[in-house]
Amino acid sequence: MRQYTYGPFNSRRLGLSLGVDILPKYKLCTFNCVYCEIGPTYQVVSPRDRIKAPPSSNYRKELKEILKFVPHLNSITFGYNGEPTLNDNLLDFFKITLDVRNELKWDKKPPLITLFTNSTTLYLEEIRNRVRHFDLVLAKLDAATNEDLRRTNRPHEDCPNIEIIVDSLIKLRKEMPEKKLAIQCLISKSYREDYISNNNKENIEQLAYVIKKINPNIVQLYSIARIPSEYYVFAIDEQRKKEIVKVFREIINNDLIEINYY
Ligand code: SF4
Known part of the structure; x- marks a missing residue:
């Protein structure tokens, strides 16, 4: 039985990706996003409230057994059941993953080792020191106010x-000059008149200003693609995504930052 991995599956942003979940089997997160596609966070935890869950001997074995069948894989992606940096053993998993990646033969380039984070633990230096080892960090930033x-x-x-x-x-960003940082912004709309979604003018403009300061390699704008945690939020359409990208491009005004929407 597989304990840590799921997929591989085709991801719009990562290509063929193998998911790695290093959290317990319940959702562990510092956020309870209205749009979360894995349901509500019943007990939202503090960024300091971390767990110690080291990889069992199965992790290396499980990874090797799957990876030998996908020499064309694009990404080994940490994330899924909440915020992966809440596991203090993140680097132990990373090191085994790197080892296994180095041992195997790949069709073209070896897959990136990618990490999703909701960015709430990154103010802690010890967490940034772990995160900066990943080839690609996908950091959530849906709000700028x-x-x-x-x-x-x-x-x-x-x-x-x-x-x-x-x-x-x-x-x-400064601490990982050789690696890539992507800022991910999920923008949604609301059916409820008394709920102001993050698709408001001030938030979008402020997001562009803070992204300009962060100076990431990539910006990924996207919206809800599965059933959200709250019934009253829904996806923005293609036209709105294009408008937001236009605002981002004008304010960020830096061709070195790749801005994509999905
Ligand atoms: S940070 Fe991710 S896992 Fe946590 S509630 Fe938000 S969308 Fe869900």
Whole structure:
């Protein structure tokens, strides 16, 4: 039975990707995003509330057995059941993954070792020191105002405010010059008149200004693709994605930053 991996599956942003879940079998997250596609976070945890769950001897074996069948894989992707940096043994998993990747033969390039994070733990230097080893870090940033952060991501009260989150992403970018940082913005709309979604003018413009400061390699704009946690949010359409990308391009004004929408 597989304990840590799922897929591989085709991902719009990563190509053929093998998922790695290093969290317990329940959702462990510092956020309770309105749009979360794996359901509500019943107990939202503090970014300091971390677990120790080292890889069992099965991890190496499981990874090797699957990877030998997919020499064309594009990414080995950490994330799924919440926030992977909440596991203090993140680097132990990374090292085994790197070892296995180095031992196997690949069709073209070896797959990237990729990490999803919701960015709430990155203000801690010890966490950035782990995260910076990954080839590609996909860091969530759906909000650039504290009001939008509270409404969209519904963070634990110990989570840093938006200024600190942005500052930690600026630091991370500088600390991983040889690796790639992608900022992921999920923008949604709402059916409820009393709920202001993050698809508001101020949030979109402020997002562009903070992304400009973070100076990532890539910006990925996307929207809801599966059933969201809350019934009242839904996906923005293609036209709106294009408008937001236009605002981003104008304000960021830096051709070195790749801006894509999905
Ligand atoms: S950060 Fe990710 S896992 Fe956590 S609630 Fe938001 S979408 Fe879900």
